[in-house]
Amino acid sequence: MKPTKQAFFINKPRVLPDLMSPHLMDDERTFEISKRIELLPIDYENFVTDMCVERDYIENAANQSDKQSDVFNCLLISKSGNTDGVLVVPGKNGFIGRAAFFKE
Numbered sequence: 001m002k003p004t005k006q007a008f009f010i011n012k013p014r015v016l017p018d019l020m021s022p023h024l025m026d027d028e029r030t031f032e033i034s035k036r037i038e039l040l041p042i043d044y045e046n047f048v049t050d051m052c053v054e055r056d057y058i059e060n061a062a063n064q065s066d067k068q069s070d071v072f073n074c075l076l077i078s079k080s081g082n083t084d085g086v087l088v089v090p091g092k093n094g095f096i097g098r099a100a101f102f103k104e
Contacts (some may be wrong), residue, residue, distance in 0.1 A: 006030050006101035007087055016048040019033065019086065019101040031072040031087055031100070035061050044079035048086065051096055059094030076102060 006028035010018055039047060047055070061075050078085025082098050083104040092095030 007102060008095075009087070009089065009098040009100045010094060011098055012091070013051050013099050016086070016101070019099060029072055029076050029100075030070060030100065033076045033087070034073045036076045037061065038080045041079050044077070047077060049063070051086075051099065054094040054097060055096075056094060058088060058090050058096065062090035070096070074100075078102075090094055 008019075008021075008023045008028050009031075013019055046064065053064050053078045056084075057077075072087075072089050074087040074089055076086055085102050087100040088096050089098040
């Protein structure tokens with residue numbers, strides 16, 4: 001998949017609204033999605049209301065989403081059946097390093 005989209009990434013966000021702050025277009029980064037993770041509605045709600053918690057599914061997929069050059073390789077974490085979600089650049093040990101809101 002060629003990286004053609006851009007998003008505004010936040011370092012270590014706490015909750016979903018942290019990802020929706022106003023920003024300059026120049027602050028957006030190019031990304032590509034390396035893996036999509038669909039969560040049950042209750043699990044997605046838990047994820048977006050406490051993004052500072054270690055998540056096994058982030059740690060298990062972390063080797064597929066390292067930052068390379070100027071493009072972030074991300075996990076797309078979404079609620080089952082939705083196309084919107086959260087782009088995640090994994091940090092260490094299953095934590096979020098950076099994240100962005102994704103709306104298709």
